[in-house]
C-alpha cells in the first residue's frame with residue numbers, strides 16, 4: 001500500500017472539513033515535511049523577499065520559519081507572492097535571535113549562517129541531512145556578528161560576476177535546494193518525520209484554514 005493510503009487508513013476515524021482529495025493532498029505534503037530543517041530570517045525587511053522565502057520553504061518541505069523583524073509592518077508577507085504557501089508553514093516571530101538559535105542548538109541543530117565573509121566555506125561543504133537551521137540576513141547588513149557568533153558554519157555561495165551578493169530570497173533558495181538534493185538522495189522525503197499525533201493536529205489546523213478562513217467574507 002502507498003504510504004499516503006496507509007496514513008489515510010490511520011486517520012479514517014478523524015473528522016476533517018475538507019474533501020477526500022484535498023485531505024490526501026495535505027497529507028502528502030505533511031508526510032514530506034522536514035521538521036529538522038529550519039529557516040531563520042534575521043530582520044529581512046522587504047515583504048517581497050520574505051514572501052519568496054516562505055514560498056521556497058514550502059516547496060522544499062520546511063515546516064518552521066523563525067524570524068526577527070525590526071520594521072513597522074504588522075504583516076511582512078504579501079499573499080500574491082506567497083501564493084498561499086504562508087498557510088502551510090509555521091511562522092514564529094522571535095525577539096531574541098541569539099537566544100532562539102542557542103536553544104535550537106541545545107536541541108541538536110547545527111546552525112549554518114549564510115555570510116559573505118573571508119572565513120566562509122563553500123555552501124555545498126555542509127551536510128544538510130543533519131538537523132539544520134539555515135540563517136539568512138538583512139538585505140543591507142547581512143547576518144549580524146552576534147548571530148554569526150553562535151553559528152557552527154559560515155557558508156558562502158560563490159559569486160563570479162560584478163554583483164557582490166545575491167538577493168536574500170535567491171540565496172535562500174540556492175541553499176535550501178542543496179539541502180533538498182542531499183536529503184532526497186538519502187530518501188529523507190520518503191520517511192515521515194512527523195508523529196501521527198503531530199500530523200493529526202496540523203491537519204486539523206490546515207483543514208480549518210483551507211475551508212473556513214479561505215471562504216470567510
Ligand SMILES: C[S@@+](CC[C@H](N)C(=O)[O-])C[C@H]1O[C@@H](n2cnc3c(N)ncnc32)[C@H](O)[C@@H]1O
Pocket residue numbers: 114115116135136137138139140141142143155156157158159164165166167168169171172
Ligand atoms: C543582499 S545580502 C546582504 C549583503 C550584506 N552587505 C552582507 O555583506 O551580508 C542578504 C542576505 O542574502 C544572503 N546572501 C546573499 N548572497 C549570498 C552569497 N553569495 N553567499 C551567502 N549568502 C548570501 C545572506 O543571507 C545575506 O545576509
